[in-house]
Amino acid sequence: MALPPEAAGHAVESSGLGGGNAAHKPGVRRDSVVIRFAGDSGDGMQLAGMQFTAESALAGNDIATLPDFPAEIRAPAGTLAGVSGFQLNFSSREVFTAGDEPNVLVAMNPAALKANLDDLPPNGVLIVDREAFNDANLKRAGYTSNPLNDHSLDKYQVFQVDVTKLTTLALHGTGLNNRAVFRCRNLFVLGMLSWLYQRPIESTQRWLEGRFKKTPELLEANLMALKAGYNYGDTTEMFASSYEVPAATIKAGLYRNITGNSATALGFVAAAMSAGRPLFLGSYPITPASDILHELAGFKNFPVYTFQAEDEIAGVASAIGAAFGGAIALTTTSGPGMNLKAEAVGLAVKTELPLVITDVQRAGPSTGMPTKPEQADLLVAMYGRHGESPIPVIAASTPADCFDCAYEAVRLATKYMTPVILLTDNQLANGAEPWLLPDVSKLPDIKVHLATDPNGFMPYRRDTETLARPWAVPGTPGLEHRIGGLSSEDLTGNVSYSPANNELMVRTRARKIAGIAREIPPTEIFGDAQGGDLVVLGWGSTFGSLREAVKQVREKGKSVSHIHVRYLNPLPSDLGDQLRKFKKVLVPELNMGQLSKLVRADYLIDAIGFNKIQGRPFKVSELTTRILRALEG
Amino acid sequence: MATALTRKDFVTDQEVRWCPGCGDYAILAQVQKIMPEFGIPRENIVFISGIGCSSRFPYYMNTYGFHTIHGRAPAIATGLKVSRPDLDVWVVTGDGDGLSIGGNHLIHALRRNIDLNILLFNNRIYGLTKGQYSPTSEVGKVTKSSPMGSVDYPFNPITVALGASATFVARTIDVEQKHLGETLKRAHAHRGASFVEILQNCNIFNDGAFNDLSDKAIKADHQLVLEHGKPLIFGKNRDQGIRMNGQRAEVVALGNGVTEKDLVVHDESNLALAFMLANFEPPMPAPVGVFYAVSRPTYDSAMNAQLADAKAKMGPGDVAALLKRGDVWTVH
Ligand SMILES: Cc1ncc(C[n+]2csc(CCOP(=O)(O)OP(=O)(O)O)c2C)c(N)n1
Ligand code: SF4
Ligand SMILES: [Mg+2]
Numbered sequence: 001m002a003l004p005p006e007a008a009g010h011a012v013e014s015s016g017l018g019g020g021n022a023a024h025k026p027g028v029r030r031d032s033v034v035i036r037f038a039g040d041s042g043d044g045m046q047l048a049g050m051q052f053t054a055e056s057a058l059a060g061n062d063i064a065t066l067p068d069f070p071a072e073i074r075a076p077a078g079t080l081a082g083v084s085g086f087q088l089n090f091s092s093r094e095v096f097t098a099g100d101e102p103n104v105l106v107a108m109n110p111a112a113l114k115a116n117l118d119d120l121p122p123n124g125v126l127i128v129d130r131e132a133f134n135d136a137n138l139k140r141a142g143y144t145s146n147p148l149n150d151h152s153l154d155k156y157q158v159f160q161v162d163v164t165k166l167t168t169l170a171l172h173g174t175g176l177n178n179r180a181v182f183r184c185r186n187l188f189v190l191g192m193l194s195w196l197y198q199r200p201i202e203s204t205q206r207w208l209e210g211r212f213k214k215t216p217e218l219l220e221a222n223l224m225a226l227k228a229g230y231n232y233g234d235t236t237e238m239f240a241s242s243y244e245v246p247a248a249t250i251k252a253g254l255y256r257n258i259t260g261n262s263a264t265a266l267g268f269v270a271a272a273m274s275a276g277r278p279l280f281l282g283s284y285p286i287t288p289a290s291d292i293l294h295e296l297a298g299f300k301n302f303p304v305y306t307f308q309a310e311d312e313i314a315g316v317a318s319a320i321g322a323a324f325g326g327a328i329a330l331t332t333t334s335g336p337g338m339n340l341k342a343e344a345v346g347l348a349v350k351t352e353l354p355l356v357i358t359d360v361q362r363a364g365p366s367t368g369m370p371t372k373p374e375q376a377d378l379l380v381a382m383y384g385r386h387g388e389s390p391i392p393v394i395a396a397s398t399p400a401d402c403f404d405c406a407y408e409a410v411r412l413a414t415k416y417m418t419p420v421i422l423l424t425d426n427q428l429a430n431g432a433e434p435w436l437l438p439d440v441s442k443l444p445d446i447k448v449h450l451a452t453d454p455n456g457f458m459p460y461r462r463d464t465e466t467l468a469r470p471w472a473v474p475g476t477p478g479l480e481h482r483i484g485g486l487s488s489e490d491l492t493g494n495v496s497y498s499p500a501n502n503e504l505m506v507r508t509r510a511r512k513i514a515g516i517a518r519e520i521p522p523t524e525i526f527g528d529a530q531g532g533d534l535v536v537l538g539w540g541s542t543f544g545s546l547r548e549a550v551k552q553v554r555e556k557g558k559s560v561s562h563i564h565v566r567y568l569n570p571l572p573s574d575l576g577d578q579l580r581k582f583k584k585v586l587v588p589e590l591n592m593g594q595l596s597k598l599v600r601a602d603y604l605i606d607a608i609g610f611n612k613i614q615g616r617p618f619k620v621s622e623l624t625t626r627i628l629r630a631l632e633g
Numbered sequence: 634m635a636t637a638l639t640r641k642d643f644v645t646d647q648e649v650r651w652c653p654g655c656g657d658y659a660i661l662a663q664v665q666k667i668m669p670e671f672g673i674p675r676e677n678i679v680f681i682s683g684i685g686c687s688s689r690f691p692y693y694m695n696t697y698g699f700h701t702i703h704g705r706a707p708a709i710a711t712g713l714k715v716s717r718p719d720l721d722v723w724v725v726t727g728d729g730d731g732l733s734i735g736g737n738h739l740i741h742a743l744r745r746n747i748d749l750n751i752l753l754f755n756n757r758i759y760g761l762t763k764g765q766y767s768p769t770s771e772v773g774k775v776t777k778s779s780p781m782g783s784v785d786y787p788f789n790p791i792t793v794a795l796g797a798s799a800t801f802v803a804r805t806i807d808v809e810q811k812h813l814g815e816t817l818k819r820a821h822a823h824r825g826a827s828f829v830e831i832l833q834n835c836n837i838f839n840d841g842a843f844n845d846l847s848d849k850a851i852k853a854d855h856q857l858v859l860e861h862g863k864p865l866i867f868g869k870n871r872d873q874g875i876r877m878n879g880q881r882a883e884v885v886a887l888g889n890g891v892t893e894k895d896l897v898v899h900d901e902s903n904l905a906l907a908f909m910l911a912n913f914e915p916p917m918p919a920p921v922g923v924f925y926a927v928s929r930p931t932y933d934s935a936m937n938a939q940l941a942d943a944k945a946k947m948g949p950g951d952v953a954a955l956l957k958r959g960d961v962w963t964v965h
Contacts, residue, residue, distance in 0.1 A: 058962050203960050247964075256961045270952045280716045282708075300943035302950030305716050305936065310741040314708035317701070317738070321681070321712030324699055325720070329712070347702050437961070440953040474697040474713075474720050477676045482645070482692050484700025485684075494647065495692065 027244035032091030034099030039108030041084040044186035049086025055199035060247025061090040066098035069371040078140035083115040096544035100619040110141035129163035170228035184225035191229025258435040260399040260428030265295035267406025272328040275446040280327035282318030289360040312337035316344040323353040326473035349389040354413035361425040363615035372615025373427035376591035393569040395423040397543035400435040417468040454478025459493035467512035517570040527561025531581025549623035576603040638669040656807035656833035685727035687754035704735025707742035728769040740797035745932040746825040756835035764838035791911035794828040801827040859922030864896035
């Protein structure tokens with residue numbers, strides 16, 4: 001798509017309306033812009049990106065973000081391995097993804113340029129810190145000549161800014177050493193871009209005030225760098241004009257920005273409080289799940305117990321102990337940890353204790369690419385335990401949806417007395433979007449009933465509707481009983497090797513889980529509810545790219561629809577019938593075809609897989625191409 | 634006021650399934666016997682075990698009980714105790730369960746000083762899986778999995794516990810009913826993780842492993858009963874003692890100018906002494922009793938104190954306020 005030479009982003013009719021900031025001259029109007037901040041991991045690009053996101057949210061845009069972390073925490077400075085990126089898409093329309101490719105690339109050094117330039121389309125805006133393109137840095141990035149001078153960047157709109165020098169000048173007299181000054185460069189860039197896109201910088205100022213409360217000299221320096229960058233944009237003629245991305249028309253209400261990991265943590269707290277029980281998390285640190293542990297560790301007053309265990313097995317085991325004691329029990333992990341937890345999860349299946357296992361999926365196998373997303377743990381969630389041990393599995397589709405899914409996972413776990421697996425992934429975990437805050441009083445009630453009546457109490461006497469066994473916690477007089485992993489007799493729970501009883505118990509547990517389908521809402525079809533040529537079936541974090549792609553293809557007048565499932569076990573009871581309304585079913589997944597296997601097995605539908613295993617989300621363009629091909633073929 | 638409980642109140646209706654003659658019976662009987670003395674209502678007591686013959690224990694205790702998975706009992710008990718500090722939590726494990734597959738959880742529960750009573754039944758064999766050598770079996774032991782003798786150097790459970798910074802470390806013997814009972818009472822009275830190694834005879838796969846210490850005819854010459862503040866004396870006639878010779882301990886006969894004053898006096902707070910005693914090998918006698926007992930804050934109380942502190946400072950949790958934390962904005 002050709003962009004006007006001076007512009008970044010998709011141009012729409014220019015308007016004389018002022019931007020959000022009163023001091024601004026009218027800007028050139030854009031309806032959405034994708035910016036990627038890239039630099040060395042020490043350059044503070046995540047921070048700049050996050051603050052720009054917060055500013056954009058306050059400016060009323062719809063937003064989606066995608067951070068891209070290097071796997072090594074301290075890769076040598078200036079190398080490709082150390083490049084950290086943060087992409088955000090802010091728009092006056094509804095956005096579903098962080099954007100296939102940036103309109104604007106900020107490259108703080110040659111390595112950042114090299115690692116990201118392939119994604120910048122011709123005519124894209126490239127902002128670089130000129131001084132960072134010195135011989136040493138060029139060499140570290142593997143450049144033999146300086147791209148700023150050798151015409152290799154001629155097809156882009158390049159803005160060479162002396163970020164380092166300008167930051168140093170701005171902070172002259174603060175008494176900070178060179179290193180500390182250097183670390184303020186990200187704020188200079190943020191200020192400059194804030195001017196360029198007419199973002200209000202007050203929220204960043206407030207955030208800095210909080211962050212540097214104890215170090216006033218650093219606070220002052222960061223504020224100075226931020227303002228210097230802003231003023232640089234305003235007073236120099238480096239940029240012909242600023243751009244305005246008007247507020248999106250989004251549902252009225254109170255919003256905040258939220259990442260998937262934060263939303264997951266908050267969903268759990270809200271659920272535990274609704275249930276009136278303490279929350280207990282047993283967890284072992286692992287990227288990209290650790291932030292849930294970090295976040296919950298700050299909520300002790302609720303009460304929330306966080307136990308950093310000696311390994312993943314102890315993480316889940318401690319949670320099982322807490323569940324036995326009546327807590328809302330959680331464990332959080334990523335792929336490798338899922339495998340370690342499997343045996344203990346089987347114990348929770350057998351003893352029918354409520355427990356939520358969150359798998360923030362990352363690219364495998366083995367250690368794989370720990371900071372990259374993938375959806376390849378679906379089958380491990382479904383079947384990754386020995387014996388017949390079905391477990392409800394649900395998957396979040398957007399960062400904010402993690403809140404609802406975490407809440408729902410606790411509701412199911414306690415209602416059905418079962419472990420539940422919640423699947424999110426690295427893209428959701430660290431991606432952010434504006435979140436319309438729910439009215440807490442309107443969240444579904446989580447009614448937890450702890451058994452207290454010894455009259456007729458039996459550990460496996462089930463609720464006739466849900467088939468849940470009673471939750472009888474230690475400390476309750478008259479309900480003393482023993483549970484365990486050995487096969488046990490119906491009702492009494494006494495150890496039993498009776499063949500018929502074993503089959504009864506296994507089948508009853510399976511029926512209990514299958515019965516959850518009764519309360520799964522009818523499948524929503526985006527597109528042609530009566531059916532059509534093609535339906536795109538997805539789950540998890542691909543929601544945004546699938547929805548956007550289906551929208552774009554529909555705009556071409558094609559009959560394509562989108563179904564995105566949250567409940568993967570059990571699957572919605574109407575799903576098979578809904579899929580059969582379409583001539584073709586395309587299942588794009590960031591794995592080798594795991595949901596498509598389930599769909600084929602459960603419904604005998606000849607689902608077409610579209611699979612990508614690169615540790616990267618789908619690009620909308622890849623999807624639209626594949627959808628069109630499927631429609632033709 | 635409820636009437637005082639008796640031993641019978643702690644017996645379940647489940648048939649006990651250990652082999653006839655197994656040392657586990659004696660341990661069960663003693664535990665059931667001392668339980669009423671604690672004056673704790675049955676509903677507040679929980680027995681948690683892993684997998685092994687020994688780990689069947691909870692089924693026979695009429696309290697709350699959880700027979701879990703191999704090696705993980707200390708971790709499961711940790712989650713329970715931390716979130717339910719009101720409960721009296723016991724862990725029953727074996728030498729394989731606690732020192733092989735579950736070694737990691739055991740040492741971490743000990744260093745954290747979770748207020749648990751951990752009973753490790755050491756029969757120096759894998760009983761349940763029918764007789765393979767265990768991490769406490771001696772080098773050279775011939776078993777089904779070591780037909781030419783084991784080349785696996787064993788753990789010493791006491792030094793493992795001491796090395797893991799346990800605050801209470803003791804050893805006792807299945808058949809020494811009185812000593813067993815007294816040791817368990819000491820363990821229970823201790824705040825923090827109490828580790829008790831119980832030498833237990835597996836008469837099917839490792840019969841007589843502790844004969845020296847349990848055979849009435851000879852045991853007095855092999856057992857060194859540790860008592861805090863008392864000199865280290867043993868022997869049928871209580872005529873032998875432990876004396877320091879430079880930095881090494883030696884056995885001396887009392888008399889001929891050697892008196893109790895020359896002997897080492899047991900001090901439960903002396904870690905170096907505890908290690909030295911734990912490493913006694915024949916011909917030195919085998920110490921039984923409390924090697925080490927010191928007081929250190931427990932993880933569970935420290936964690937709950939943090940929760941109380943957070944609540945005092947921030948007030949009780951308010952979900953609606955929590956969701957609104959940070960930058961929020963209104964869309965009209
Ligand atoms: C994960 C797992 N691995 C192996 C086993 C098999 N297994 C059960 S008990 C046991 C050893 C038990 O030895 P110990 O802890 O000394 O108990 P004992 O039977 O001697 O009392 C083994 C290997 C198991 N149940 N689970
Ligand atoms: S095998 Fe040994 S330890 Fe197990 S019950 Fe029999 S005698 Fe006891
Ligand atoms: Mg054993």
